[in-house]
Amino acid sequence: GRLIRIEAENFKSYAGTQIIGPFKDFTAVIGPNGAGKSNLMDAISFVLGVQSKHLRSTKLSDLVFRADGAVPSSRRAMVKVVYMVGEGEEVGGQEAGDEVHFSRVISAGGASSYRLNDKEVTWESYEKRLRSIGVLVKARNFLVFQGDVESIASKSPKELTQLFEQIS
Amino acid sequence: GRLIRIEAENFKSYAGTQIIGPFKDFTAVIGPNGAGKSNLMDAISFVLGVQSKHLRSTKLSDLVFRADGAVPSSRRAMVKVVYMVGEGEEVGGQEAGDEVHFSRVISAGGASSYRLNDKEVTWESYEKRLRSIGVLVKARNFLVFQGDVESIASKSPKELTQLFEQIS
Amino acid sequence: RYDTFMQAYNLVSDNLNTIYKDLTRSSKHPLGGNAFLSLDNPEEPYLGGVKFNAMPPMKRFRDMEQLSGGEKTVAALGLLFAIHSFRPAPFFVMDEIDAALDNINVKKVCNYIQGRSGDFQSIVISLKDMFYEKADALVGICRDHATNSSRTLTLDLEAVGEA
Amino acid sequence: RYDTFMQAYNLVSDNLNTIYKDLTRSSKHPLGGNAFLSLDNPEEPYLGGVKFNAMPPMKRFRDMEQLSGGEKTVAALGLLFAIHSFRPAPFFVMDEIDAALDNINVKKVCNYIQGRSGDFQSIVISLKDMFYEKADALVGICRDHATNSSRTLTLDLEAVGEA
Ligand SMILES: Nc1ncnc2c1ncn2[C@@H]1O[C@H](COP(=O)(O)OP(=O)(O)OP(=O)(O)O)[C@@H](O)[C@H]1O
Numbered sequence: 001g002r003l004i005r006i007e008a009e010n011f012k013s014y015a016g017t018q019i020i021g022p023f024k025d026f027t028a029v030i031g032p033n034g035a036g037k038s039n040l041m042d043a044i045s046f047v048l049g050v051q052s053k054h055l056r057s058t059k060l061s062d063l064v065f066r067a068d069g070a071v072p073s074s075r076r077a078m079v080k081v082v083y084m085v086g087e088g089e090e091v092g093g094q095e096a097g098d099e100v101h102f103s104r105v106i107s108a109g110g111a112s113s114y115r116l117n118d119k120e121v122t123w124e125s126y127e128k129r130l131r132s133i134g135v136l137v138k139a140r141n142f143l144v145f146q147g148d149v150e151s152i153a154s155k156s157p158k159e160l161t162q163l164f165e166q167i168s
Numbered sequence: 169g170r171l172i173r174i175e176a177e178n179f180k181s182y183a184g185t186q187i188i189g190p191f192k193d194f195t196a197v198i199g200p201n202g203a204g205k206s207n208l209m210d211a212i213s214f215v216l217g218v219q220s221k222h223l224r225s226t227k228l229s230d231l232v233f234r235a236d237g238a239v240p241s242s243r244r245a246m247v248k249v250v251y252m253v254g255e256g257e258e259v260g261g262q263e264a265g266d267e268v269h270f271s272r273v274i275s276a277g278g279a280s281s282y283r284l285n286d287k288e289v290t291w292e293s294y295e296k297r298l299r300s301i302g303v304l305v306k307a308r309n310f311l312v313f314q315g316d317v318e319s320i321a322s323k324s325p326k327e328l329t330q331l332f333e334q335i336s
Numbered sequence: 337r338y339d340t341f342m343q344a345y346n347l348v349s350d351n352l353n354t355i356y357k358d359l360t361r362s363s364k365h366p367l368g369g370n371a372f373l374s375l376d377n378p379e380e381p382y383l384g385g386v387k388f389n390a391m392p393p394m395k396r397f398r399d400m401e402q403l404s405g406g407e408k409t410v411a412a413l414g415l416l417f418a419i420h421s422f423r424p425a426p427f428f429v430m431d432e433i434d435a436a437l438d439n440i441n442v443k444k445v446c447n448y449i450q451g452r453s454g455d456f457q458s459i460v461i462s463l464k465d466m467f468y469e470k471a472d473a474l475v476g477i478c479r480d481h482a483t484n485s486s487r488t489l490t491l492d493l494e495a496v497g498e499a
Numbered sequence: 500r501y502d503t504f505m506q507a508y509n510l511v512s513d514n515l516n517t518i519y520k521d522l523t524r525s526s527k528h529p530l531g532g533n534a535f536l537s538l539d540n541p542e543e544p545y546l547g548g549v550k551f552n553a554m555p556p557m558k559r560f561r562d563m564e565q566l567s568g569g570e571k572t573v574a575a576l577g578l579l580f581a582i583h584s585f586r587p588a589p590f591f592v593m594d595e596i597d598a599a600l601d602n603i604n605v606k607k608v609c610n611y612i613q614g615r616s617g618d619f620q621s622i623v624i625s626l627k628d629m630f631y632e633k634a635d636a637l638v639g640i641c642r643d644h645a646t647n648s649s650r651t652l653t654l655d656l657e658a659v660g661e662a
Pocket residue numbers: 011012013014031032033034035036037038039040062063064065066067146558561565566567568569570599
C-alpha cells in the first residue's frame with residue numbers, strides 16, 4: 001500500500017485545516033529553514049502513535065498550533081493519514097484501491113484519541129491495524145528523525161539486539 | 169596573529185611527514201567523505217592540548233597512523249602548528265612577523281610531550297604561551313567539531329555559566 | 337524464541353552486505369565495501385549483543401567509531417534498509433539524511449531510494465537539489481508570516497515531465 | 500569574582516544581539532531577529548544559570564527547543580561569535596557548521612565569516628560550494644588508496660584571482 005495524503009488541523013506550525021499531498025512513490029519535501037518540514041514528519045509520526053517526547057515536545061498540548069508563541073489559538077488539533085490498500089493486500093476487510101483513514105485527535109483537555117475510518121477506537125485495535133500494514137510503531141524502523149541517521153550506525157550491541165526482538 | 173601552516177607526522181590518516189597550508193585569513197577545507205578533513209581538525213586540536221576523548225579516540229596510540237587498520241606502522245606521531253605573531257603582539261619575546269612553533273609528540277611508548285620552538289617544555293608553560301595568544305584550551309570556544317554546532321544553542325543554563333567562568 | 341530471532345538476524349545479515357555494496361559501489365570501486373553483523377552469544381542470541389561492522393571500499397577493517405561522518409551515514413542507511421527487508425513497512429520518512437554526505441554519496445543514496453521506490457514509498461526531507469531532481473513529486477513548504485503558519489504546495493513531477 | 504563574571508556577561512550580551520541581527524538580516528526582514536541572555540541569579544550570577552534565547556525574524560517568543568535545526572545552528576553561531584568578541588582567539592576551526600543550513604543561511608553565514616576574516620582567521624571544513632567560492636585559500640584533501648593515507652593540496656585563491 002501507499003500513503004496518499006495527510007490532513008492536518010492546528011498541528012504544530014500548520015494552522016487551520018490543511019491537506020498535504022498527494023504523495024507519490026518518491027516524494028521530496030523542500031523549503032527554507034524553519035518553514036515546517038520536520039513538523040510535517042512530526043505530524044506523520046504523531047498520527048502513527050509515536051510519543052510526544054520524540055516530537056520535540058514535552059506534552060501533547062505543545063503540539064497544538066500557537067499563533068503568537070504563548071497561547072494556543074485553538075484547543076484542538078488533529079492529524080489524519082490516508083492510506084491506500086495495495087495489490088494483494090487486505091486490511092480489516094478493505095481491498096486494493098480502498099482508502100483507510102487513520103487519525104489521531106488532541107482534545108481541548110489535552111488528551112489524545114484514535115480513529116479508524118473516522119470511528120473512535122482503542123489504541124490496541126488501532127495499533128493492530130497499523131501492524132497489519134507493516135507499520136511497527138515501537139520499532140520505528142521506518143522513521144529517521146533530523147540528526148538521527150548517524151546514530152543508527154553507532155547503536156550499542158544491546159540496542160541492536162533489542163531492535164531485532166522488536167521486529168521478529 | 170595567524171596560523172600559517174600545519175606539519176603532521178603519522179597523525180591519524182596522514183602517513184609520513186606532510187606540510188599542510190599555507191592558511192590564509194579565510195581558508196576552506198574540502199574533499200570527499202572519509203578523505204581526512206576532520207582528522208586535520210583533530211590534528212589542530214591535538215597540538216593545542218585537547219584531550220584524545222574529544223578526538224574520537226580512547227587512547228593516544230589510536231592517533232598514530234595505521235596503514236592496514238590493525239598495527240600502527242610507526243610508533244611515533246607529531247603535529248606542529250606554525251603561528252605568526254601579529255601586529256602589536258608580543259609572544260614570549262617574539263615580535264610581529266616572527267614564527268612561533270607549537271608542537272606535540274606521541275612517543276613510541278604512547279606518552280605525549282610538548283615543544284615550544286622545538287625545545288621540550290612542561291604543559292603548564294606551553295598552556296601559558298597559548299593563553300598569551302588568546303587560545304583558551306579548556307574553554308575550546310574557538311573549535312566547533314563535526315555535528316556539534318546545534319548543541320551550542322542547547323547548552324543548559326549551568327553549562328553556559330561554566331563557560332562564562334572559563335573565559336572570564 | 338531462538339528461531340524467530342535467528343530468522344530475522346540471518347535475513348538481515350544476508351541483505352546487509354548486498355545493500356551496503358549497492359550504496360558504496362562506484363566505477364573506481366566496482367566491488368563496493370563490506371558490511372556484516374556478528375553475535376556475542378550464538379547459542380542464546382537474545383541474551384547477548386549484535387555487533388555491526390562496515391568497511392568502506394579500500395579501507396581495511398577498523399572500528400566503526402573511526403569512520404567519518406559521511407561514512408557512518410552510508411553504513412547506517414545500509415543497516416536501516418537491511419532491517420526493512422525483513423519487516424517491510426509500506427513507507428519511509430527520512431529527515432535530512434544527506435546532511436553529512438558529499439555530492440557523490442548523495443547521488444548514490446538518491447539513486448538507491450529511487451530504484452527501490454517500487455518496493456517501498458519514500459518521503460525524503462532535504463535541502464539538496466539532487467533529491468528534488470530525482471523525485472516523482474515535490475512538496476514545497478513555506479512560512480506565511482502574516483498568520484505564522486506553514487503552507488504547502490504539491491507538484492507532481494511525473495505530470496510535468498522531466499523537463 | 501562578581502566583577503569579572505559580569506564584565507564578560509555584559510560584553511557578550513551586548514554583542515550577541517548585534518551579531519544575531521547581522522546573521523538573520525535580509526531584504527525581507529531588514530531588522531533581523533533578536534537574541535539575548537538572562538541571569539537566574541543576578542546577585543551571584545556564578546551560582547545560577549545563564550539562559551540563552553533567540554528569536555528568528557517574524558517569530559514571536561518561543562522556547563529554544565522548538566527552533567528548527569537550521570534556526571538552532573544560526574543561533575548557536577551567533578552565541579559563539581559573541582563569546583569570541585570578549586575573548587578573541589586568533590583563529591576559529593569549524594567542521595561542517597553548514598550541514599543544517601538552507602542556501603540562504605549558508606550565504607549569510609559565509610558572508611559574515613568573510614567579513615570578519617580581518618579580525619579573526621577562519622578555517623572552515625565544508626561540503627558546500629559556497630564556502631570555497633568565498634574563501635581566500637582552499638585546502639583540498641583526498642585519499643591515496645595505495646598507501647591508505649590522506650594527501651593535501653593547497654590553492655591560494657588570492658593569487659589565482661577571483662576568476
Ligand atoms: N505549536 C506550534 N505552533 C506554531 N509554531 C510552532 C509550533 N511548534 C513549533 N513551531 C514552529 O515551527 C518551526 C520549526 O519548524 P520545523 O522544525 O519543521 O522547521 P524545518 O522546516 O524542519 O527547518 P530546518 O530546515 O531548519 O530543519 C519553529 O520556528 C517553531 O517556532
